[in-house]
Amino acid sequence: MRTQSQADPDGRMPLLDHLRELRNRLIKAILAFLAGVIIGWLLFNPVWEFLKEPYCSLPQSRGVVEGNKCALYVNGIFSSFFLKLKISCIIGGVVSAPVWLYQLWAFVAPGLYKRERRWTYVFMGAAIPLFFVGTALAYVTVDKGLALFLGFVAEDVKPLITVDSYLGYVLTMLLVFGLTFELPLFVIILNLAGVLPSARIRKTQRVAIFGIFVFAAVATPSADPFTMLALALPTVLLFEIAALLAFLNDRRKARRPDPYAGLSDDEASPLDLAGIDAELERGERRP
Template structure:
């Protein structure tokens, strides 16, 4: 009798262990399948982003003459008496290489909405409802602000260029190379584009509880002085206009950040 009970208990224990093992195996299999599905989804999203970059880069390469003319127009005609202000290359392949790099940069720039959308489509299923509510306007406003920053940078860049050319004209004969010029304007325009993301950065810090509108108001005078000093270092050259334009923009964006925080990070 005792042996029979012991056998029954062993069978029950064996059945329980077997069922528990099967449950664990099922969970592991489901988890592995979910991970594989996520990786496959990520691969598809990245592939779509790369396709977008390739397509826009090809389009940019087709219109390379117009793009080069547009980017070169801020350069003063007096920049070089030998070339009448035209940009020069110092190697056989340099012109082709720089054209490819600029086409790629334009392709990436034009693909930003696609990249952001694909990123959003990948992470959106895992976000809470309130996080989704903030993400969409953040992405849209971020694109608009970055575009405004790039545009203002392009408009402003002629002032440091004119100053630097006039400063050197009496002492040197300038040959403006394509590499140095496009590196210069890329840095300048990106600096403006990044600076214009200040409202989003401060609003995000407010959403996670690091700052609030009251703190920004309290530190307003110190922040404005700091931003004007930063504007002098960010803008190359010693012209008057570019640091003033960037300083005014940064001060305006700081005040805009306070409004953004009231709208997006209100309790």
């Protein structure tokens, strides 16, 4: 069997080899996910106790079943099975994330230049902590929105909240908060790429802040003022930090000497032969 360099002197991989590699990496990612689902199935009870804790901390969750215990309800024969399967799949996706993220990166990375790989490392290194910080904040605020709306229930009325509706509410909160916290990271990446200069960020800053508050009011499932502010205020703070970093990055780039300064319109610009040679060398090593 010929090696990759023997098959193509430029180091490029044929289409069939790309498809084979994609198939192999998908199989590895799926197997890792299935193993994570099995782990999630075994860890269902502690995870479910963790997810329902915000609801069980409310007084409205008690007094319906014997022993004055917290309880949620199912309205179908297979609802309990699908609940356990859904939570197991979520746990499986989280547990197997290092494997399928690595498989994705290993498939994409050979086609990237060194600078693009560095940006990807920075993006992933910041995206994962920001997402988990957002989900942690969402978990803390879940009970506040529930307490507000369940507080309208009369004293002699007990709400029968189904498992599906509660789980959908909690998962939506976690995803909305987690993904919204990624917004400042995209601002920084666009600025580093030269697409979004800091001057444009300053001009649209008020509109962006207003848009964040509107998005927080629409995207949160409860749409109560406390949850909206809990999402909007940290996002505005992160956006301001991103705007400051963009300003510092643009000021740093402005200090660099302009290679075209002092040239007339009909004068040829100098060629950076060293840079061209380095780019060609990276391209030769690129699969």
